[in-house]
Amino acid sequence: MNITTEQMRFWSPAVRELEPYVPGEQPKIQNLLKLNTNENPYPPSPKVVEAVQKVLENSADALRLYPDPDASELKQAIAKQQQVPVEQVFVGNGSDEVLAHIFKAFFVQDLPLLYPDITYSFYPVYSQFFGVNTQVIPLNDNFEIVVDDYKQPNGGIIITNPNAPTSIDMGLAAIEEVLQANPNSVVVIDEAYVDFGAESAVSLVEKYENLVVCQTTSKSRSLAGLRVGFAIAQPHLIAALEAVKNSFNSYPMDRFAIAAAVASFEDQEYFEAQNQKVIASRETLVAQLAELGFKVLPSSANFIFASLPSKDAGELAAELRERGIIVRYFNKPRINQFLRITIGTDEQNQRLVDTLKNEILA
Amino acid sequence: MNITTEQMRFWSPAVRELEPYVPGEQPKIQNLLKLNTNENPYPPSPKVVEAVQKVLENSADALRLYPDPDASELKQAIAKQQQVPVEQVFVGNGSDEVLAHIFKAFFVQDLPLLYPDITYSFYPVYSQFFGVNTQVIPLNDNFEIVVDDYKQPNGGIIITNPNAPTSIDMGLAAIEEVLQANPNSVVVIDEAYVDFGAESAVSLVEKYENLVVCQTTSKSRSLAGLRVGFAIAQPHLIAALEAVKNSFNSYPMDRFAIAAAVASFEDQEYFEAQNQKVIASRETLVAQLAELGFKVLPSSANFIFASLPSKDAGELAAELRERGIIVRYFNKPRINQFLRITIGTDEQNQRLVDTLKNEILA
Numbered sequence: 001m002n003i004t005t006e007q008m009r010f011w012s013p014a015v016r017e018l019e020p021y022v023p024g025e026q027p028k029i030q031n032l033l034k035l036n037t038n039e040n041p042y043p044p045s046p047k048v049v050e051a052v053q054k055v056l057e058n059s060a061d062a063l064r065l066y067p068d069p070d071a072s073e074l075k076q077a078i079a080k081q082q083q084v085p086v087e088q089v090f091v092g093n094g095s096d097e098v099l100a101h102i103f104k105a106f107f108v109q110d111l112p113l114l115y116p117d118i119t120y121s122f123y124p125v126y127s128q129f130f131g132v133n134t135q136v137i138p139l140n141d142n143f144e145i146v147v148d149d150y151k152q153p154n155g156g157i158i159i160t161n162p163n164a165p166t167s168i169d170m171g172l173a174a175i176e177e178v179l180q181a182n183p184n185s186v187v188v189i190d191e192a193y194v195d196f197g198a199e200s201a202v203s204l205v206e207k208y209e210n211l212v213v214c215q216t217t218s219k220s221r222s223l224a225g226l227r228v229g230f231a232i233a234q235p236h237l238i239a240a241l242e243a244v245k246n247s248f249n250s251y252p253m254d255r256f257a258i259a260a261a262v263a264s265f266e267d268q269e270y271f272e273a274q275n276q277k278v279i280a281s282r283e284t285l286v287a288q289l290a291e292l293g294f295k296v297l298p299s300s301a302n303f304i305f306a307s308l309p310s311k312d313a314g315e316l317a318a319e320l321r322e323r324g325i326i327v328r329y330f331n332k333p334r335i336n337q338f339l340r341i342t343i344g345t346d347e348q349n350q351r352l353v354d355t356l357k358n359e360i361l362a
Numbered sequence: 363m364n365i366t367t368e369q370m371r372f373w374s375p376a377v378r379e380l381e382p383y384v385p386g387e388q389p390k391i392q393n394l395l396k397l398n399t400n401e402n403p404y405p406p407s408p409k410v411v412e413a414v415q416k417v418l419e420n421s422a423d424a425l426r427l428y429p430d431p432d433a434s435e436l437k438q439a440i441a442k443q444q445q446v447p448v449e450q451v452f453v454g455n456g457s458d459e460v461l462a463h464i465f466k467a468f469f470v471q472d473l474p475l476l477y478p479d480i481t482y483s484f485y486p487v488y489s490q491f492f493g494v495n496t497q498v499i500p501l502n503d504n505f506e507i508v509v510d511d512y513k514q515p516n517g518g519i520i521i522t523n524p525n526a527p528t529s530i531d532m533g534l535a536a537i538e539e540v541l542q543a544n545p546n547s548v549v550v551i552d553e554a555y556v557d558f559g560a561e562s563a564v565s566l567v568e569k570y571e572n573l574v575v576c577q578t579t580s581k582s583r584s585l586a587g588l589r590v591g592f593a594i595a596q597p598h599l600i601a602a603l604e605a606v607k608n609s610f611n612s613y614p615m616d617r618f619a620i621a622a623a624v625a626s627f628e629d630q631e632y633f634e635a636q637n638q639k640v641i642a643s644r645e646t647l648v649a650q651l652a653e654l655g656f657k658v659l660p661s662s663a664n665f666i667f668a669s670l671p672s673k674d675a676g677e678l679a680a681e682l683r684e685r686g687i688i689v690r691y692f693n694k695p696r697i698n699q700f701l702r703i704t705i706g707t708d709e710q711n712q713r714l715v716d717t718l719k720n721e722i723l724a
Contacts, residue, residue, distance in 0.1 A: 007598035010548050012470035020608030023431050037428055043421040059405040064584040069385050093455055096611045108374035129609040186372050222426040225617035236369035246382030247491040249458045255587035256618040
């Protein structure tokens with residue numbers, strides 16, 4: 001909408017300059033194959049349904065009461081699953097909210113926050129929102145993080161691992177090197193996609209007082225519709241996140257979110273089986289796309305980042321869309337010849353491959 | 363917990379100074395009469411249960427997909443119920459989140475934000491969090507807002523109406539006077555309790571380009587456990603809130619929250635009947651407490667603010683608590699001889715009155 005200069009006087013001056021994040025679209029078209037926002041193709045654990053049914057007992061009388069502002073039950077379930085003490089767990093309304101609190105809690109410093117040029121595009125948005133100084137570090141030509149670049153003065157570091165949209169995993173040894181080189185900065189490892197084949201840095205939390213690991217239930221737990229994210233860190237860092245959270249919103253987690261996420265964390269078997277299915281489907285899809293001439297970066301995520309030398313990626317995305325398949329295309333420097341494709345079921349992936357093979361590239 | 367100076371180096375400097383909000387306690391004791399956080403004594407509309415059941419269909423497959431980041435369906439339901447265009451609706455994860463976004467969007471100005479000395483105690487917390495300059499305006503000796511005090515240079519005004527914890531309603535004529543006196547400031551009317559007998563300022567939104575009205579589903583809709591709040595304002599103000607929201611968290615409303623709140627807004631009959639019950643119970647309780655010697659401020663809310671000249675309020679709160687009844691006591695200047703008591707069912711209120719009459723004041 002158009003806002004006049006006169007109307008703009010009501011806005012806080014800094015808000016007039018904001019460039020908000022634009023999420024992947026959520027179209028409401030029938031029979032669409034939606035491979036654009038890295039959702040899981042399988043439903044959540046059946047225990048989730050039971051847990052929500054329980055909240056609805058007695059005419060949903062539980063809903064008239066505020067939820068536990070601390071979401072203790074959820075923190076305990078996460079602590080158990082992650083094998084950490086409950087004092088090392090923070091929860092929020094999706095990992096996006098957890099990340100927002102992380103930026104405010106740790107990164108508003110004189111020295112700049114470091115992050116890669118190609119990574120989660122919400123980081124520059126949070127930085128602007130909270131007034132965080134930043135220094136963007138280019139990935140190398142293979143789209144990898146170069147550890148030595150993170151050995152310069154800084155007020156914090158945030159790395160997505162596996163990185164997005166590249167899907168590349170940097171490995172725990174490299175993460176430890178970053179942690180050791182920066183004993184006075186908070187290093188955040190954003191592990192939204194870690195459950196699809198990468199090794200989690202949660203195992204390093206006990207050893208490093210400067211480490212925060214952030215995860216989400218949106219991908220590997222099929223709970224994108226629920227909005228539950230969490231962070232694991234030593235208690236002196238969790239305390240900063242709690243101070244920020246309790247200065248913003250006392251009760252961010254509703255009763256359904258708490259109950260459903262607890263049930264998900266308690267069903268380890270379903271979780272592992274489901275992730276293995278996604279990983280197996282990914283390997284099949286990568287092989288099929290390679291046959292069609294795609295170059296696919298090595299993926300440890302539930303998506304792949306692929307380019308086709310013979311065809312413009314923007315055009316390819318448009319042609320897929322005309323055929324009812326949506327993938328994510330970023331019209332940005334360095335990556336505007338790639339498509340980010342979410343791993344679907346084998347049947348869905350086959351539809352993508354067939355459409356490419358028989359219709360677009362035929 | 364104790365955080366050492368050395369550990370504190372990891373925190374953003376401003377976060378080290380935060381004094382977070384402390385919500386009313388949510389104890390997990392059996393047979394407790396909980397009259398401390400202004401929850402509704404009745405369950406939500408039965409339609410809420412049906413709506414949530416629908417999200418659970420097909421093994422809750424809907425949960426694997428992100429919700430609509432714009433929560434359009436919910437905005438439409440609110441617009442219809444409030445009789446405003448959908449472009450005038452903003453939604454958030456509880457009215458606490460909506461208020462947080464309001465502070466960031468409008469109140470970070472050179473001139474100070476004005477609000478009463480006795481009001482929602484989250485306002486100073488938001489102000490510190492976002493770096494908002496403030497000037498606190500004392501209520502008069504009857505705990506009323508004096509309109510003339512809000513005719514001085516300012517960078518915004520926020521008024522809770524009915525005010526909390528006083529329960530006193532200032533009336534729309536007085537609100538219009540504040541709006542007219544401040545054509546260059548955003549005036550926010552926080553109407554968390556408006557449905558229990560006060561007149562809403564939503565009817566003024568079309569007329570005043572500087573008005574934002576904030577409401578919640580936590581009280582009058584029995585959905586405290588769900589976390590849904592909203593704001594009504596002209597589109598040039600809604601746009602600022604959207605810019606802030608989309609710089610913080612794209613998907614704050616989960617699928618259950620959207621579906622359940624929509625169902626609640628569509629059941630106007632249940633909503634009105636339930637509020638009338640609470641109002642009737644309030645009038646009975648006020649009369650009974652007056653008989654016991656309490657002075658009760660005139661209430662337009664689902665709580666009352668009462669003092670007993672013959673007894674210290676802190677002691678009274680403690681004695682009620684020993685008998686399984688929790689009310690809210692604020693150990694703060696001017697109001698430390700008052701108790702804030704949530705209106706329960708008639709049976710619950712009778713238990714309070716009987717306990718006072720037969721045990722504490724006998």
